[in-house]
Amino acid sequence: MAIYQATASAPVNIACIKYWGKRDTKLILPTNSSLSVTLDQDHLRSTTTSRADPSFEKDRLWLNSAEEEIKEGGRLSTCIREMKRMRKEVENKDASLPKLSTYAVHICSRNNFPTAAGLASSASGFAALVASLAALYQLPASPSELSLIARQGSGSACRSLFGGFVAWEMGSKPDGSDSLAVEVAPREHWPDIHALICVVSDDKKGTSSTSGMQRTVETSTLLQHRIKYVVPERMEAISAAIRARDFDSFARITMQDSNQFHAVALDTDPPIFYMNDVSRAIIALIVEYNRVAVAAGGKLKAAYTYDAGPNAVIYAPKENLKEIVELIVKYFPQAEPFKDPFALFGGAGVQGRVVDGFNAAVAKPFSVGAVKGLIHTRVGDGPRVLGAEEALLGSDGLPKA
Numbered sequence: 098m099a100i101y102q103a104t105a106s107a108p109v110n111i112a113c114i115k116y117w118g119k120r121d122t123k124l125i126l127p128t129n130s131s132l133s134v135t136l137d138q139d140h141l142r143s144t145t146t147s148r149a150d151p152s153f154e155k156d157r158l159w160l161n162s163a164e165e166e167i168k169e170g171g172r173l174s175t176c177i178r179e180m181k182r183m184r185k186e187v188e189n190k191d192a193s194l195p196k197l198s199t200y201a202v203h204i205c206s207r208n209n210f211p212t213a214a215g216l217a218s219s220a221s222g223f224a225a226l227v228a229s230l231a232a233l234y235q236l237p238a239s240p241s242e243l244s245l246i247a248r249q250g251s252g253s254a255c256r257s258l259f260g261g262f263v264a265w266e267m268g269s270k271p272d273g274s275d276s277l278a279v280e281v282a283p284r285e286h287w288p289d290i291h292a293l294i295c296v297v298s299d300d301k302k303g304t305s306s307t308s309g310m311q312r313t314v315e316t317s318t319l320l321q322h323r324i325k326y327v328v329p330e331r332m333e334a335i336s337a338a339i340r341a342r343d344f345d346s347f348a349r350i351t352m353q354d355s356n357q358f359h360a361v362a363l364d365t366d367p368p369i370f371y372m373n374d375v376s377r378a379i380i381a382l383i384v385e386y387n388r389v390a391v392a393a394g395g396k397l398k399a400a401y402t403y404d405a406g407p408n409a410v411i412y413a414p415k416e417n418l419k420e421i422v423e424l425i426v427k428y429f430p431q432a433e434p435f436k437d438p439f440a441l442f443g444g445a446g447v448q449g450r451v452v453d454g455f456n457a458a459v460a461k462p463f464s465v466g467a468v469k470g471l472i473h474t475r476v477g478d479g480p481r482v483l484g485a486e487e488a489l490l491g492s493d494g495l496p497k498a
């Protein structure tokens with residue numbers, strides 16, 4: 098008997114222009130376009146194996162070893178159904194193909210980082226699910242076409258179908274067929290963009306993105322201003338900054354948009370707070386670091402951004418990462434030695450330090466544990482189809498131990 102199985106991995110993405118608000122909650126159609134940087138899967142990824150077999154009784158999914166219920170009409174079941182529909186179209190054109198669209202699937206996925214902790218696991222997770230099913234079904238679909246399906250799993254997931262710098266165009270059609278991800282620039286265009294993730298908390302968050310953004314749509318007047326006047330202009334400006342490799346503009350817009358996203362969260366009734374004192378202290382440090390650079394006649398050297406949680410993501414050109422790590426470690430001492438994937442410190446270990454002219458009083462030093470960990474990564478590529486040796490399902494079609 099032939100085995101029909103495929104494994105794929107997909108990256109996390111962190112938005113610079115935030116998606117926050119839906120005009121259609123079932124199809125997951127946003128109230129504004131958004132733009133993100135895809136992070137390197139060598140560091141953060143979801144890996145998913147999908148298998149179709151006539152002996153399987155029903156579709157099943159395991160996430161990090163535990164079986165998840167595939168609820169009828171839920172996001173998982175929608176994505177699986179849509180992928181089967183695309184396979185059926187291919188089968189209709191070529192009668193010699195096995196009827197995989199009629200078989201149930203077993204899907205096993207793993208995230209190599211905490212799930213549901215504001216590290217965008219739903220984005221890499223749904224992108225990996227769609228990429229592995231596309232490989233299993235041998236679909237001739239482009240990343241933008243696949244993004245239409247990943248979007249229905251979790252909005253931000255549609256942007257993880259591409260590497261590099263990615264826009265999710267909100268579209269205008271009621272059926273959502275023009276609400277998809279497009280590449281603004283591949284990672285090779287600007288590979289020097291690095292990211293430092295400051296893990297402030299890896300707990301499950303209080304207000305989920307899904308429910309938080311709907312409350313904002315229902316109650317925030319500021320959101321209406323953002324949608325109409327602010328985001329369209331910013332999408333243009335940041336795309337131009339990316340094309341020109343203009344970090345100064347990229348950084349300014351990224352920080353402004355993070356600030357406005359958290360402002361609309363605060364403008365929600367009742368208000369939503371995603372950042373905490375640690376998040377705000379990191380903002381103060383980056384603002385002061387940039388002030389020193391600009392005062393010396395230079396340009397912005399780093400940009401912070403925060404999703405629906407307290408974790409900071411700091412984007413910066415590679416050359417600034419050593420200074421940024423030293424700055425963060427000075428105020429947020431680490432229990433574990435810094436994992437130095439790009440050999441910034443040459444094995445010497447990190448010394449907390451600020452640049453000359455830095456006003457140390459902008460933040461107070463915190464104790465060990467306030468920032469639980471630092472992940473240094475960079476802009477990365479899109480989903481990868483992996484070899485059979487990476488499969489997460491065993492020969493019995495169940496998760497490997």
Ligand SMILES: Nc1ncnc2c1ncn2[C@@H]1O[C@H](COP(=O)(O)OP(=O)(O)OP(=O)(O)O)[C@@H](O)[C@H]1O
Nearest residue numbers: 143206212213214215216217218219220222306405
């Ligand atoms: N590898 C995966 N495969 C399939 N689904 C996944 C995977 N990883 C996460 N998910 C789904 O995404 C959910 C977590 O999404 P949630 O939005 O709560 O957290 P997050 O993505 O870490 O945070 P955020 O999107 O706000 O940055 C999980 O409960 C699960 O349903």
Ligand SMILES: C[C@@](O)(CCOP(=O)(O)OP(=O)(O)O)CC(=O)O
Nearest residue numbers: 112115116251252253306307404405
């Ligand atoms: C703050 C954000 O990270 C919100 C992400 O929201 P989700 O994509 O997790 O929401 P759903 O579509 O309801 O699954 C901003 C962004 O990634 O653009």
